[in-house]
Amino acid sequence: MSTGPKARIVAGIFKYAAELQRLQNCPQGCVPASGVVYRLVHDPFDKYYDFSPSALWKPEYVDKCAGWGLSLYTTEAAARKRRESIRKAARKYPHISKEIGDCIARATLVPTHGQMTLPNSEKHFTLFEFVGTDLSSAFKIVVRSDQ
Amino acid sequence: MTSASKGMLMSPIAWLTYDRCLEFLDGERLVLLRNRAGEPFLKIWTDVVDDVTRWWYVRTTEVELNHFLFCRLSLKQVILSARDGFVYVVDIRRNGDLQNVTLEATTALPKESLPSDDSLFDSDLGFEAPRDEHTVLIDGRWQAADLSKLEKRLTDVVSFLAPFGTDVMHHKGQQETLFLKDAFTSYRYRGGWVQKLTFDRLSRVVPAEKQVELDKLFYASPGIVKFRMDPVYEGRVRLALKAFEARRLEARAAYHALHETLLALGRAEDSAERSSESVKAEIADLRSTLPALSNRLAIVLGGIDLARVQSTANDEENTGQLLAAYFRRLEELYDLEADCKRDELVDNRENALAIPELLDDDPGDP
Numbered sequence: 001m002s003t004g005p006k007a008r009i010v011a012g013i014f015k016y017a018a019e020l021q022r023l024q025n026c027p028q029g030c031v032p033a034s035g036v037v038y039r040l041v042h043d044p045f046d047k048y049y050d051f052s053p054s055a056l057w058k059p060e061y062v063d064k065c066a067g068w069g070l071s072l073y074t075t076e077a078a079a080r081k082r083r084e085s086i087r088k089a090a091r092k093y094p095h096i097s098k099e100i101g102d103c104i105a106r107a108t109l110v111p112t113h114g115q116m117t118l119p120n121s122e123k124h125f126t127l128f129e130f131v132g133t134d135l136s137s138a139f140k141i142v143v144r145s146d147q
Numbered sequence: 148m149t150s151a152s153k154g155m156l157m158s159p160i161a162w163l164t165y166d167r168c169l170e171f172l173d174g175e176r177l178v179l180l181r182n183r184a185g186e187p188f189l190k191i192w193t194d195v196v197d198d199v200t201r202w203w204y205v206r207t208t209e210v211e212l213n214h215f216l217f218c219r220l221s222l223k224q225v226i227l228s229a230r231d232g233f234v235y236v237v238d239i240r241r242n243g244d245l246q247n248v249t250l251e252a253t254t255a256l257p258k259e260s261l262p263s264d265d266s267l268f269d270s271d272l273g274f275e276a277p278r279d280e281h282t283v284l285i286d287g288r289w290q291a292a293d294l295s296k297l298e299k300r301l302t303d304v305v306s307f308l309a310p311f312g313t314d315v316m317h318h319k320g321q322q323e324t325l326f327l328k329d330a331f332t333s334y335r336y337r338g339g340w341v342q343k344l345t346f347d348r349l350s351r352v353v354p355a356e357k358q359v360e361l362d363k364l365f366y367a368s369p370g371i372v373k374f375r376m377d378p379v380y381e382g383r384v385r386l387a388l389k390a391f392e393a394r395r396l397e398a399r400a401a402y403h404a405l406h407e408t409l410l411a412l413g414r415a416e417d418s419a420e421r422s423s424e425s426v427k428a429e430i431a432d433l434r435s436t437l438p439a440l441s442n443r444l445a446i447v448l449g450g451i452d453l454a455r456v457q458s459t460a461n462d463e464e465n466t467g468q469l470l471a472a473y474f475r476r477l478e479e480l481y482d483l484e485a486d487c488k489r490d491e492l493v494d495n496r497e498n499a500l501a502i503p504e505l506l507d508d509d510p511g512d513p
Contacts, residue, residue, distance in 0.1 A: 057198070058174040059243040071173070085272075089172050092222045092266040094259060095194040100173055 014114065015129040016053065016068045026065035027128045030115035036108050037072040037127075038079035040086065042101035043141055049099050051135050057099075069126035070135070072116070076143065078123035079104045104143035107135060160204050160235050160248070163188055169216075170272040177222075177272075179212070180204070187212045189225065193236075193260050199246055203256075204235035213371045215268055217284040222266040227253050280362060281374045281381050283484050293483075294361065294372060300480040302359045304387060305380045306349040307473045310459070312383050313452045327352065332461040336468040337413060345472060353380070383450065384480075390449040391481050398447045402474045405440040408433055409467050437463040444470050448477070 020026050041050040053068045054061045061067025073079040086100050109116070114129040129135070163180040166187070170177035178190040187207050194201040205226050207215075214220040226234060232253055238246040283297060310327055330348055334341050350358075357377035365371040376384075391398055412433040420426045441463070445451040451470070460466040 054173060057195075057200075057241050059239075059241070060175055085172065088269065089170070089176065089272065091263040092170070092269075093172075093176055093192055094262065096172070096176075096192075098195050 013130050015131050015133060016055075017131075019055065019062075019068050020065070020128070023063065023065050023068075027069065027115060027117065027126070028065070030117055030128065032111035033109040033113040033116045033127055034111060035074065036106060037074060038076050038104055038106050038142075039070065039072050039135075039139060040079060040083055040101045041103050041105045041139065041141065042097075043103045043144060045105075045136050045139075046101065047136055050101060051139075066117075066126045069117075069128045072125055072127050074119045074123045074125065076104060076106070080143070081122070082124075102145035103141050105139035106142045107138040107140070109138075113138070160188070160237070163190075163204070170269060172272050182206075189222075190237075191222070191226070198241040199238045200241070201260075202237045202239065204237055206230045210365050210371060213282060213284060213365070216270075216282070218267045219284070221262065221264060222268070223262040223264060226256070226261065229253050279375060279378045279381065281359075281376050281384060283372045283374070294364075297372065297480075297483050298359060298361055298374065300476050300483060301374060301376075301384065302350060303346045303476040304384055304473070304480050305359055305376070306346055306353055307469075307476070308383050308387060308450070309380065310349065310352045311451055311456050311469075311473075312387075313450050327459040330459050331465050331469065334465060334468075336409075336465065336472075337417075342472050345469065346476070387448070387450055387477060388481055388484065391477055394447050394449075395478075395481070398444070398474065399478075401440070401444040401447045402471060402478075405437070405444050405467050406471050408436055408440055409464065409471060412437075412464060434463055437467045441467045441470050444474060448474065 014020050014027075039050070045051070049057070051070065053070060055064070055067035058067065073082065083102065083104065086096060086102070090096050109127070112130065113133050113135070114127050116127045117125045119125040159182075160180075163182055166179040166181050168175050168178050169189075174192070175190075176192040180188040180190055182188065187209060189203075189205045189207060189212070191203045191205065192200070193203050203226065206229055207225055208230060211220060211225055211228065215222065215225050233250045234253060234256065236247075236249045236251050238248075240246055281301065327349070331345060334345065336342070357380060359380075360375045361372070362375040363371075363373040365373075412430065415421065415426055415430045415433065418426060421430070441456075442453060445453040445456070448470075451473075453466075453470075456469055457463075457466045460469050
């Protein structure tokens with residue numbers, strides 16, 4: 001994964017450029033997308049929930065920069081940990097799996113996919129896609145819900 | 148922020164105001180709202196169908212809310228014991244527009260949408276937003292003396308963290324440290340009185356308007372006590388308790404190592420042979436180990452600026468004594484506070500308030 005110099009890309013090339021431009025300093029501290037990444041998805045893919053930024057379906061995310069990106073993890077273990085949190089939360093919200101998938105998919109990002117924040121301590125980062133990116137074709141399920 | 152949306156103006160829930168998000172997981176899942184009378188409502192994410200998200204709004208009580216927050220009640224129990232006997236079912240479109248508001252009796256809620264029996268609050272999903280109150284659940288038999296002790300320990304922990312805490316308290320740190328400079332140089336920590344004097348002195352660092360103050364009592368079993376506090380201090384106390392919870396065995400081990408060394412040092416310094424070469428050597432040896440032991444305890448407890456403790460204590464023994472005294476107070480506060488401990492959840496559920504499982508019972512006669 002690249003940890004090269006921070007780049008501020010013109011918002012116009014992002015998939016949600018207009019929305020990002022409304023927010024201050026968004027995205028910030030990003031680097032070109034690269035490396036093997038993991039994401040929680042449905043099986044089969046739900047193109048809406050699996051590969052759309054949550055701001056499109058969560059009003060509370062509209063004014064948040066990260067809401068216009070996709071949540072990804074740099075390790076399978078981190079994605080599994082997240083899945084455990086979701087499963088625990090399902091005790092309170094039995095239908096949460098409609099929004100957040102229970103499988104783990106893997107992809108290899110390249111700079112043409114977009115810009116990503118640096119991973120935090122939980123190996124989580126946000127990808128801001130470029131126009132033309134279709135991650136559903138880049139991801140393959142590697143851990144099913146019963147695994 | 149208000150929960151009112153287009154088309155909801157005639158609904159009683161239109162006037163609810165946002166208090167805080169209790170659980171957030173890729174979006175708000177559980178939100179605390181209040182009506183004009185201050186009564187709590189829980190807004191619970193329930194389902195999503197196409198572009199419509201369904202929420203349940205449940206009117207509850209302050210006591211039940213706190214029992215839920217302390218894992219004494221499950222979310223399912225809170226829903227089924229809704230004060231009105233029904234929940235507001237609110238459907239909201241993706242764009243935020245209200246689609247529908249209906250009432251549903253708690254007895255008629257779909258089972259597949261109800262939380263499970265072990266649907267307990269998860270503070271890890273909450274925001275650690277500053278609060279101006281510190282809520283404590285007191286279990287079992289408790290009296291005024293217990294409350295007094297709780298307030299004292301809370302005050303002690305705040306008094307220590309105000310001058311010596313890192314992070315959020317830094318903005319006042321230098322001034323406070325100056326006020327305390329060399330304050331404890333002449334203290335000889337033998338017995339409890341000097342400890343009391345120490346914390347009385349430390350408490351003067353906290354401005355009067357930021358002192359811990361008993362605010363509200365909710366008599367129930369278990370009961371709830373709320374202390375009014377400065378939000379910054381409250382956040383710091385919560386962090387300290389959380390850090391202690393995470394590493395309490397390690398913290399106790401670090402404390403015992405420090406405490407035993409301090410006791411041995413005290414015995415050596417007070418012994419009749421203190422001027423003998425062997426005892427002098429022993430004292431020097433014990434003193435030389437103190438900085439590392441103090442450092443260890445400060446690291447495990449976290450959030451303590453050890454350099455500032457040292458600058459007020461002015462020697463390694465008093466530094467160790469201050470840290471040890473803080474540890475004892477933090478531990479006591481931790482023990483006094485009935486906390487959500489995951490390994491005790493089953494017991495908690497058994498002890499939870501008896502709320503009938505309405506869905507499983509025959510509703511019986513009207």
